[in-house]
Amino acid sequence: METPPLLAVRDLRVALPAGGDRVDAVDGIGFEVHAGEILCIVGESGSGKSLTAAAIMGLLPRGVRATGGSIALGGVDLLRLPEDEMRRRRGRDVGMIFQEPMTALNPLMRVGDQIDEVLRVHTGLDEAGRRARVVELMAQVNLPDPDQLRLAFPFRLSGGQRQRVMIAMALALGPSLLIADEPTTALDVTTQKQILALVKAIQSARGMGVLFITHDFGVVAEIADRVAVMQHGRIVEVGPVDQVLNRPVHAYTRSLIAAVPRLEPRAPSAAAAGLPALVARGLTKTYRSAGGIFVRRRVVEAVKSVDLTIRQGETLGVVGESGSGKSTLGRLLIRLLPADGGSVSFQGTDLLAAAPGRLRALRRDVQMVFQDPYASLNPRRRVGAIVADGLLAQGRPRAEAFARARELMGLVGLDPAGVDRYPHEFSGGQRQRIGIARALAVEPKLLIADEPVSALDVSVQAQVLELLNDVRRRFDLAMLFITHDLRVAAQVCDRIAVMRRGEIVETGPTAEIFGAPQHAYTRELLDAVPGRAWSAGQLANDALYTIPRES
């Protein structure tokens, strides 16, 4: 290009503290961001993409430092600036937005004051001038009623609103470069769509350069002009978005893209027409805050009179955004939460009315796989004990239970010798396999999987989904699969129930839901899936990619 780049990173190295899994978190990378373009850095967790962003901001975590190379912003090498000079550039020349809108704002400070802080630190504006500017900025990011909202504390705002506040803050001084580190990852799809559109609109209106970090190829397809793919601290491929997404050259890029779940419903499994395994009728749950003499009670109808049937051998997906009641529903079904009304018929018994003894026996046949593979395994117990627990609780002999645990480890694709190790010695994907082995140990008839792959990288996600499909076939399980991700739902579900505000608005075979959605909300959800247009083209190109096999 003729014009000099806005940001030029050359041979950047960031060293990890001694004892890390590699010496350099960022291993001699180079790239450029030009004014008016969006460069996406895409990669899996641990690839070094977030540390790259932190290095540019001069905000590397304690113990981590840039050991080589240069980061030139407008011709000035940021790595060689004294801290005081760097501080003046932060917020003024480079704005940054972060992943977690829940934690990225100071909980004790009014949102208006947090935006104001940027102006107060960097400009000589008086209070009235700053206030006017804060209101103006909040209006620019489409926050409702800025004059009132600026006085609110962050906890009063929704996730999307908080992210808008972050954006207003980052844009307050009109920086030439915006760094966005997974800014939409924690948001619902419909909110994500709005935020992406907002970033793009502001970027093109101001001619800013944007460095956008994400793990999600759908998001890349939506927003990027150019893409850099990172793996193990190196950039393996860089190029225009169309080229990288549709004609990837590097094997790693190909395998990553191949792992992105297609937006195409899979063929229903043959057994899906089996007998009903679980039938729920009129299931209702209302949360009420305690309330008191002076305090108004708050009432949230989390699940409103839900009917659903899961057949033997089929996977029923429950999709919806956060707060739609899908997790509550999962818990109600096996009485982890008491329902306010309705019935759950399982193996000829109403689970909700079963006596404690009978309930225990029934629960043996229903197992759960949880979302967070890090938090859901007891860190102080060996994996073998975790997997064998259910069997021991059933009174099976120790030796038999542990033998079975080894068998199950093999079944979920882990080394049976791993039973003697602790959960922290396993990666996220491996832990989720342990979670699945644990659930399978007692040979359940029904598996309830609550967002089992949302904490995993795409390539790992693909493997775990395949494993779930495989065990469902092999054990002839009925499965309830709770997810917010329509791509994932398309891959594993025979039928899908769409939930919104505690109600199932639409139920049907996966192909029908995707092909001919009836309810407006279903259409809205489908429409918000990032990278839809790309996915459609991608299906035609499928021959290009190889599905990665498990190592």
Place this chain on the structure above:
Amino acid sequence: MERLEFIAQRTLKGIVVLLGIVVLNFLLIRLAPGDPAAVMAGEAGASDELFLQQLRQQFGLDRPLLEQLWAYVANILSFDFGFSYRQQRPVVDLLAERLPPTLLLTGTAFVLSLAAGVTLGVMAARRAGRWSDSAITVVALFFYATPLFWVGLMGVLLFSVTLGWLPAFGMGSVGVKLGGVERVIDVGRHLVLPALTLTLFHMAVYARMTRASMLEVRDQDFVRTARAKGVGEGEILRRHVLRNAILPVVTIAGMKAGYLLGGSIVVETVFAWPGIGRLAYEAVLQRDYNVLLGVFLVTSALVIAVNLATDVIYSLVDPRIELGA
């Protein structure tokens, strides 16, 4: 509006708890083995049957229990806490006399220990891992681990006996009539040693708490956000880190304040400080039940009041607190 409702609600709850304590107080005496009249007669040093009869009538002990309870509550409500036969004075007079010195001593110690503890905690957190951090920790833990009376006695030995700088006991110089400023200075000089003894002990908890809390908060996302905005380190520390880190300290301080206001038996005894703590200690030794119950009631009321104040302060510091929830 929400806050006023909250305060009203908490006050109401406090009053209910206090009434519960009054009832408990009443039952304590009645449930104690033996005849309360005999106990009182014993306290008064007389025990003939006629005096017992008179006592029973005087205190309504011959009436039904509920009626007695009602009379007791009515007495308490009119600030009649009974009579100390040992000291031959109404209990309420004793309490009124002993409460101010305790509030002066423990109030001073509370403010000083909180200020010193938080300051040390902030200093330690800023130097985390360096020798000065360890030094602060060691000093704080030393005074926390050492018995109060020992620290007090060592203070007396050094500053009163050896150096002769400060008086060793009491709240005022004996045998001199002082007025105005001179009296204030005199009380102040007497206050130094007992207040410092308490401060050194209680400071450690605040220091440790503040340090740990600061270290946790400084790694949180919103601190990184503030840096990304270009805010200076000093301001980040004040406006973002300390503001958030202080929350658990407020909780602990609230719990400690109530406890401190009840007087410190050890320190008041070591320094012959004429406060509630020493009054309680003397009452225990002399089996002066009415005084003990009076102390019990007053300290309970203080703890409840402090808890209420803590809740209100907390709700002011942290907007996320759902008022009343």
